[in-house]
Amino acid sequence: MTKFLTKLTKLEQEINHPAVKRQVEEIALIDSYVQAGKPLKRAPRRLGLLPDEFEEVLVEVGPDKEGALRDLNNLLNNFRQYLSLIYGIWSLPNIQTAQLIKNKLHVQTALEIMAGNAYWSQALAQVGIKVHSTDSLEWAKTSTTGAKPFYPVEDLPADQAIKKYHTVNLVLCSWSPNFGHGDLETVAAWHKYNPSCHLLFVGEKDGATNSPEFWHQNWFKNSAALDEINHSLQSFDFINEQVFEIKNEF
CATH class of the missing domain: 3.40.50.150 (Vaccinia Virus protein VP39)
Structure with missing residues (x-):
């Protein structure tokens, strides 16, 4: 989990899709606030790709990136676990x-x-x-x-x-x-x-x-x-x- 953000960024660059980029940027922003000990200004936007969203992105980036996209989506869906392990928090107040x-x-x-x-x-x-x-x-x-x-x-x-x-x-x-x-x-x-x-x-x-x-x-x-x-x-x-x-x- 300590390399969570590094893995996320690497996968985002490999996939190179705006929907994915937005979510990775959102996570980076949240992490910067938590690391600084500050509450977020507003609730985060939803993270993770729903099945239909996943398929839409996959069509646009190509089948050769399916593995990377699945790995990235798994990380997006486990962001709360990352927060609990690294910062000891389960909830994100704003x-x-x-x-x-x-x-x-x-x-x-x-x-x-x-x-x-x-x-x-x-x-x-x-x-x-x-x-x-x-x-x-x-x-x-x-x-x-x-x-x-x-x-x-x-x-x-x-x-x-x-x-x-x-x-x-x-x-x-x-x-x-x-x-x-x-x-x-x-x-x-x-x-x-x-x-x-x-x-x-x-x-x-x-x-x-x-x-x-x-x-x-x-x-x-x-x-x-x-x-x-x-x-x-x-x-x-x-x-x-x-x-x-x-x-x-x-």
Whole structure:
């Protein structure tokens, strides 16, 4: 994975097609922002070629480049894995979404729990929200998550963090693990200590994040504000990443 960008650039030059070039340039731009510790200004455009797009490009570049095109498309589809291995992040926050969270949900203070490298905390802080970022990092001792945070992270389990910072307007959890019951315990702690604030989870329903039990609950809130926030997020790959809000009463 350390040679990910080099391989990508080499394949793009070999294929020499504008649709491919645009995507490789998008990845290079994202990587430069992440490397600098800055949130993106907007959500990335979709990466990877869908089957019909792949065939269209292949017709234009010729069958002799099919192998290179498949290799490149595989790299495009694994960009999130690259981000997790190199930077310890699974989610790409952006300033537009952070600003909408602030404005639409009237957030002045926030707590990010299970924050990992606290990339979301950095984005929220940049739009003027006072942020506390916490993580016990127990589940990530063998990974790069938390090794180089984007924002100062306090060593504190989620339930204790929610209790300690019980006056915030927002509790945010991005990419809660899809094993264990940390998400259920988070909802219970929030319901006990700060049930009037917004509780947001960033993840994929019935997929890459959160426990199956979490998704089977009838506690998800729908609102025009949340729709607008999600419209600004728009996942860049096959993972349908969204922002989910828990009802204040359920």
